[in-house]
Amino acid sequence: MDALITAAGRALSAGDPLGALNRVALRDDAPALALRGIAMAQLGDFARARLLLQRAARTFSAREEMARARCVVAEAEVALASRDLGWPTRRLDSARATLEAHGDLTNAAHARSLEARRLLLLGRLEQAEHALAQLALHSLPPALGAIQALVAAGIALRRLHTAAARTALERAAENARLSGVVALQAEVENAWHALGAPAARLVAQGQERLLLLPEVEALLASKALVVDACRHAVRNGHVAVSLATRPVLFALARLLGEAWPADVPRDALIAGTFRTRFADDSHRIRLRVELGRLRAALGPLAGVCATPRGYVLEPTSATEVVVLARPIEDKHGDVLALLSDGEPWSSSALAMALGASQRNIQRALETLARVGKVQSFGRGRARRWVAPPVPGFTTTLLLPGPLPGGLG
Incomplete structure (x- = not known):
């Protein structure tokens, strides 16, 4: 791998997408395409990021299995960030198996953490916990350690195990600090607010x-x-x-x-x-x-x-x-709770997370849009919905997942 690709990879690891693009923006070889895709994802252009990552996966030769698998993992991360919860998870499972077979345990662990985060969003707490249990904590780099701890904290918060959530967030904060990734530190800080906000x-x-x-x-x-x-x-x-x-x-x-x-x-x-x-x-x-x-x-x-x-x-x-x-009661509070994470959601992803029909979710979104509580952008299947967070409140009790006592 040449020096520019190495430098761009280091810039992305440090959370500097613009620095990475400065090095590979004019290149169309497979490694450069993959790095450009990751950079665009960090900048929030998820549609462009997915196209670049798919193009990179096609450009790598059939013998470069590990590189192609890494592209699949990166595409899965973009799908998660854009709340495309219907993204085919079998591809991620296959990519993780390929990475493990080739000894790339770090990226394999990253694939496992993506699976756990998706399950957490869907409220499948036991499955998310099982996925986390497969990670060897002592061998994770700081960034992945922070992500693992954030998922563990999310599971504990959904179950209202606040002491366990606090311990996990302390571990996440320390790992995020060691990673030096500003975006990760901000995510940990936002998670801390849930513990101190009315629920x-x-x-x-x-x-x-x-x-x-x-x-x-x-x-x-x-x-x-x-x-x-x-x-x-x-x-x-x-x-x-x-x-x-x-x-x-x-x-x-x-x-x-x-x-x-x-x-x-x-x-x-x-x-x-x-x-x-x-x-x-x-x-x-x-x-x-x-x-x-x-x-x-x-x-x-x-x-x-x-x-x-x-x-x-x-x-x-x-x-x-x-x-x-609920601290603030709304007819469609469950939809607003998911949208309040600040990420763009599709109606199909909301339906999956809430276990409701997509048509009912679309009606709820249209109702909320008429009163200015949500906004949409894009058209057709690319349409996404966003809403500002409810200031001063945590939405933990509005999200999918059982409370203690076996309720589902």
Whole structure:
């Protein structure tokens, strides 16, 4: 490899894409094309980066398997950065196997970390954790060590293991400092903000206050009966009942939880659940039916008892009832949560991450765009959506992935 290619590679490793381009911008040989692609990715031009990397992979000869595999790994990284979660992961698996077979363990580890980051975005925490477990931490260079620690912190944050998340972020910060890559240091700093930003609202006995992530973790481990409006569940310690697919039952549970220890009038339950201002006998009959279903669903956690004017929630063993709500509630908060990472997302990637239909996601994006909460650029399959982060709040509880207790 000639001196210019070596110098350009070192510039990219140090996070200096312009310095790399100054050395190889006018060259069209395979190594130069690959370096130009990586440089364009660091500058944010993902479409151009992917074209250059694909061209480089075609230009390398069939005997240069390792170089072609490196191009595939770089293209996978660009796909992840541009939130193309449907990128064919089998190519990445094949490239990683090729790199391992040729002894390029650093780039093979990088491929493994990309796989883990994609799984984390999709909320597949156990699979992401398994991918991380395949990495030999002692042999990783600082930049990869920082990325591995960031993924580990992300998994811990989604599970509300804040002590583990803090330990992982400390390791990420040290590795990012040793790497000297400014962008990586900024990513670690942003992750730290999640630990110190309000993550949810606690609503209890007519009052509410903001909670930090450690406080949310402590609340879920307490003896309180928690009506969790972040994941649409009712939980007490390690026992949890998911109502994510039963919105009427969850709406009733939340109304009863917000009023506890007082009862809720029948007309208020009808208005808040069935979205009607005028209650008739059919609504009252339906209310009794739905409350019976809620009573059966909650099982050993709580009962729903009638009072002269309405109904009250009576926990079986919990000392109190509280509602855990999002810090800022929005009809399409889950979509905004993913977009708030500042990266451009396609509607198909959002649908994959949220487990929803692409058409429903497109409708949500169009609604958010009309009120100025998101913006799009590009056309057709190249269309991407972005949104500014919600200032002062963390979106950890809005992202895909289970909370402690087995909820999915």
